[in-house]
Amino acid sequence: MEYFLELLLGGLTRGSIYALIALGYTMVYGIIELINFAHGEIYMIGAFTALIVASVLTLQGWNHIAILVIASIAAVIYSSAYGYTAEKLAYKPLRRAPRLSALISAIGVSLFLQNYVLLAQTSDFLPFPSLIPEFKFNKPYEHIISSPEIVILTTTTVVMILLTFLIKFTKIGKAMRATAQDRDMAMLVGVDVDRVISFTFIVGSATAALGGVLIASHVGQINFYIGFIAGIKAFVAAVLGGIGSIPGAVLGSLVLGWTESFFTGYISSDYEDVFAFLFLVFILIFRPAGILGRSETDKV
């Protein structure tokens, strides 16, 4: 039972980190129908920025909590800036081009950013300082949950609530929903579509950066390649839940996190990713539009 709980919580943590990244995917997809391959790289840049800022501040002898906060803020700012710039340079000129062209452009951005970090920094794994303070839990729980996990879960929940609020109740959120439904129509009724798209990229990148900081301090090391794998996983999660739908992304991420956690825990860790993908295929056979996705019928 204790083992089960441990796996359950482990899966939850993993899933909530996937969710932070998957949100960016799903939001961007919902609005411009682009699989943003460079999203994983944005998250990696967030983690790197946090690492650099944190190291500099540690040398200056700052306090732990202050470092954590400042490093996260820096990561969020820089990731958003990168997301915004990538959109302006590589996707915006392709707004009217075939969708595959935009996809290739995204792959190009992804390659570029990976190698940019590789060249400007290093190809080695860098140890990430564990910024989240450790404290021990009482006897029956100490194996089950750790303080980083709590921090991750809380952060994710807060971000989700803020995001839901943003999309449901603010003006820009309304504009985002309108753009997602029908871009031309939104333009006609006076929504500044370019601004909405930029904003979406910024928000998506910011959540990805938070995910980057959290996972990096949880795992303890980063290199330039982490973005790609995390990006693929988050993409799987987004599709699993039904791409374009925000609750779907969260649900898909949690399901993916649990699947991985339980399969590794009970069966074998070698085939962790195989199970994740098989599960995805299995779900999509029965629900071709994802768990929460609406299956659209073609209109003629």
Add this chain to the structure above:
Amino acid sequence: MSAWFMFLTFPIMVIRVNTVENVVEWRWKNMLLIGIGSFFLSFVWSYSLKRRDEGTKKAEIGEIEKTPLIQRILKERKIFIPTLIVISVFALVFPFIFSLYQTNIMITGLIYIMLGLGLNIVVGLAGLLDLGYVAFYAVGAYAYALLNYHFGIGFWAALPIGAGLGAFFGILLGFPVLRLRGDYLAIVTLGFGEIIRLILENWNAFSFGPSGIANIPRPSFFGIEFSVYNATIYLYYIMIGLILFTIFVVNRLQDSRIGRAWIALREDEVACQAMGIDKRATKLTAFALGATWAGMAGVIFAAKTTFINPASFTIWESIIILCIVVLGGMGSIIGVITGALVLILLPEYLRAFSEYRMLIFGGILVLMMVFRPGGIISDVRRIYRFEGLENYNQKTP
């Protein structure tokens, strides 16, 4: 603009942290370079964007009849045939002019042409976005390696087996994804590719795991074994022959009943069904035929490198093949060939800046897509014009 980039690249370009010795290195020179560089580049960027937009505007109004230069060359038989002859003579004597190293690179290029043409059937003609194409490539390579290891089957016997297995796996993948569309299809195929790779990596008893399989024999000529040098040249000619065969088949397929069904499927699924095309069969044949070529290319790859392991079959490989198809021009055979040669040979010859080549490569992908979204040589849409009206217009100016 330039200030923005200086801000943007500040933490990553300027600061480098040595976490072992806890030293921070400040590299202000980089910041200056980026500032100056982006200042000038931003002008170039906005100027070329402006030119591009003016170009599309003109094309929309219909001021210029847009037939790209290359398309005109293709149509003009007088230029086309000599060019073809020059290219084929060049291809024939290539291994004798250049070194073994160059020939090897060229074989790699040719393998990618084959992969590109195969994927072109799936993505370019049938419009099914396949991100796991490399799985079939792996199937072909492992088919040859394992059959040879266990039963001593030679290259020529393995080639059709690899192709057949590729087709089999293509159908295997095709069945569950028949109902999926667009990006769901992309992610499932991506997952399929990863599943195959991970199985190869972890199932040690079957595939020898990450250490791979070594000592795969090169192709022989009716039982005669060659030295390394001759075998490479021999493989080069096999490859040329196979490429010609592929081009022939794909070209014939394009105009066949099934090829037109694929194009119809790509353009509009509903209309395609309404016209009485069996969607299932059409999709499955697209997957199977595409995979056949990947299987064959896999066998050749195994024979060329004589050593394979799962690391050769990652997602990146699929993505590069997809880039070949899209960059070259979807649906166009010459486009795909050009794309493959550019994408595979460019990084090889950029070795002079070996550190920067992937960076440049990524940059080129973006630039290409921004300024030529249709690819280097895009496919011409088949247009049927009502000739009578044009004649009529010409007569009465």
